Amino acid sequence: MRTNLVAFASPIHPEEEWRRDLEQCLEKLRDVGLEFHEHLIVGQPHYREVKLSKRVHGTIIVFLTGGTSKSAAKILQDIAKPLIFIASPRHNALPSALEANALLREQAMAKIVMVREGYAEEVRRFLEKAKSLREESKAKILSFGGLAARADLKEASPERLAEMFNVEIEEVPYKDLEEAIIKVGEEEVETMEKRLRASMAIKDTSLTKAIRLYLATKSLLEARGADGFTFNCFNLLSKIGSTPCLTMSLLSDEGYVAVCEGEIQSIAASVLTRKLLKREFFMSNVSSYTGRTLLIAHCTAPASMAERRIDVLPHFESGLPAGLDVELKRGAVTLFNVDKGLKEIVAFKGYMKASFLKKEGFCRTQAEVEVEEPVELLSRLVGGHLLMVYGDVMEELREIAELLNLGFREL
Numbered sequence: 001m002r003t004n005l006v007a008f009a010s011p012i013h014p015e016e017e018w019r020r021d022l023e024q025c026l027e028k029l030r031d032v033g034l035e036f037h038e039h040l041i042v043g044q045p046h047y048r049e050v051k052l053s054k055r056v057h058g059t060i061i062v063f064l065t066g067g068t069s070k071s072a073a074k075i076l077q078d079i080a081k082p083l084i085f086i087a088s089p090r091h092n093a094l095p096s097a098l099e100a101n102a103l104l105r106e107q108a109m110a111k112i113v114m115v116r117e118g119y120a121e122e123v124r125r126f127l128e129k130a131k132s133l134r135e136e137s138k139a140k141i142l143s144f145g146g147l148a149a150r151a152d153l154k155e156a157s158p159e160r161l162a163e164m165f166n167v168e169i170e171e172v173p174y175k176d177l178e179e180a181i182i183k184v185g186e187e188e189v190e191t192m193e194k195r196l197r198a199s200m201a202i203k204d205t206s207l208t209k210a211i212r213l214y215l216a217t218k219s220l221l222e223a224r225g226a227d228g229f230t231f232n233c234f235n236l237l238s239k240i241g242s243t244p245c246l247t248m249s250l251l252s253d254e255g256y257v258a259v260c261e262g263e264i265q266s267i268a269a270s271v272l273t274r275k276l277l278k279r280e281f282f283m284s285n286v287s288s289y290t291g292r293t294l295l296i297a298h299c300t301a302p303a304s305m306a307e308r309r310i311d312v313l314p315h316f317e318s319g320l321p322a323g324l325d326v327e328l329k330r331g332a333v334t335l336f337n338v339d340k341g342l343k344e345i346v347a348f349k350g351y352m353k354a355s356f357l358k359k360e361g362f363c364r365t366q367a368e369v370e371v372e373e374p375v376e377l378l379s380r381l382v383g384g385h386l387l388m389v390y391g392d393v394m395e396e397l398r399e400i401a402e403l404l405n406l407g408f409r410e411l
Contacts, residue, residue, distance in 0.1 A: 001127055004052045004059040004079065005036035010067035011043045013091055013156065018064040019087050021115070027063055028120035034127075036060065041071055050075050058127050061100070061110070063105050066092025069099035076104055081405035082130040083110040084123055109344075109407045120229045121128075130403040137404075138166040139257060139271045140191055140322040141221060144177055144244075145232035148262040156264050156342040164342050164404065165268050169206045172220065174239060180216035181240075188215055199303070200310040207312065209242035217247050221256060227256025228274070230267055243315040245300035245323050245364075252280065252302040259283065260298065260385070269345075276400055279389040280330065286384055287362050289374035296335070296386060297363040299323030305390075309356060316363045323364040327356035328404075334367060334393045339382035344407030346382045347397050349374075352390075380411050 005026075009018045026038060039050045052059060052075070059073055059079045061088065069151055076083065085101060087094040094114060101110050111121050147158065147169065158169045192211045194203070221229060229251070231244040252258040257274045259267050260283050273281045282305060284296035299316050301324060311325040329352070335345030350369040357366040367388070369379060394410060401408035 001033065001057050001124070001131070002035045003056050003127065005038045006050060006052070006059070006072075006075065007038060007040050007062040007064055008068035008072050008096070009040070009042050009064040012067065013065040013118055015042075018088070018091060018121075021064055022062065025086060025088075025115065029060070029123065032120045032124040034060075034120075039069075040378070041075075043071075050403060051299075052079050054079075055133050060084050060123065061097075063087045063093040063097045064091065066096045067104060068093075069096040072096070072100040075101035076100070076108065079108075081108060081283075082127065083108050083405050084126060084405060085110045085112045086119065086123065087112065087114045089115050104244050105407055108405045109402060111402055123341075126403075131233045133276065133386070133403045134166050137271055137275045138302060139227040139275060140168045140170060140225065141257060141259070141271070142224060142226045142229040143171050143232070144217075144229065145174070145235035145260060146171065146262060147264060148232055155340045158264070160342050161264055162270060163253065165271055166404070167267065167271050169267075170224065170226065174236070176220065177216060178239075180219050181212050183321065184212045184215045192357060196312070200312050205312060205314045207246070207322060209240070210246040210322045213240060213242050213244060214247040214250050217244070218251060218254075221251070228259065228270070230259035230262050232262030233260065241324065242321050243299065243318065246312070246321075248300045249302055249324050249326075253304045260300070263383075263385065265338045265340050265342065265383060266385050266387070268342055269336065270306045272338070272400060273387055273389060277389065277393055277396055278323065279391075279393070282365070282388045284365075284367070284386055284388055285363060286378070286381065286386055287366075289378070292370055292372065292374060293353075294368060294369045294371050294374050294377070295359075295362070295366060296388065299364045299367040301326040301328065301365040305329060310408050311364075313364055324367070325356060325358070325364040328352060328365070328367050329389055329390065330354075332392060333388050333390055334397070335369065335386040335388050336397060337386055338406070339381055342406075344382075344409055345397055345401045346380070346411060347394060348377060348411035349392055349394065352388070377411055380407060380409075
């Protein structure tokens, strides 16, 4: 396994001491099978001379002495991830590693390892696990109606999504979707409608257009070998004459990554949830709060998350077919998302205590989640959407964040 390796030392420390530490470190890392072209930086002036490759499995930084944190932070703004800091057990190397990690908090989150028995094997295992996780997260997502990202608002680009999460976005022209809808046969629609009416209560809405959209989307996913999809819904409603809510619910239950509103941060979080956590999720709006209760809502949720009832109704905002009101199971939940810049995961725990609420003025699937301090939570969230999964997955999210070189914040 090949990595970048950069070692830092301060010129005020005797070279004969830290040089010995460096040579021993390099030998230990080579002994566990790591390959690298090492760079040594002594003092501030030389950091600009270092050219780091992105065609490697990660970057190892060796802190040999104190007084090196700022030099390290300056060259690590745009480097191959994951990132590992190895700190010598003397010469104030560990404080410098900690300081550099704090300076980089918005760009990366390094794993910090101190030189001790077995540390080289720990580094190798971490890099192997990070490589495996990145391969596991690989996904191709079809985008219908365009992505919602705005560079002028400092939202992450598709390129950033590919770099950090190994996720490729393929834009699908509207004409391709339109042609796929036209090809859907009447018999297919009738068969699907019978199946849905057997498990859902259809109220005041037609299913025909929504089913056609589901079948057309599925055919495009299969034809293009995609792992999931996103609809920039409000760009397409008038053209399609239906919302993608039913499509989202059904295809999510079939194992696809289904993401509302063309939002890059939620694509990242959804891929993470489906591919790495291997959990079903409800992508929701943060809609309101009362006391310690947070109201989350959207017009779709996977049918597999239902405790009992599912009502199919007109979509909340447009009145088009069709929105879903899913009676969600009660229980402990984790709510989270990735931030707009794809730099950190922000998460908190709660208890899903009630749903199927039928409140006016909100999306159809509504759930009340009991949390500690809703007012404080709201000011620290990273957007208007949250993914809800059942159970406490904080430790899994924390480990994923470290392996993907993301920050992690538990609220």
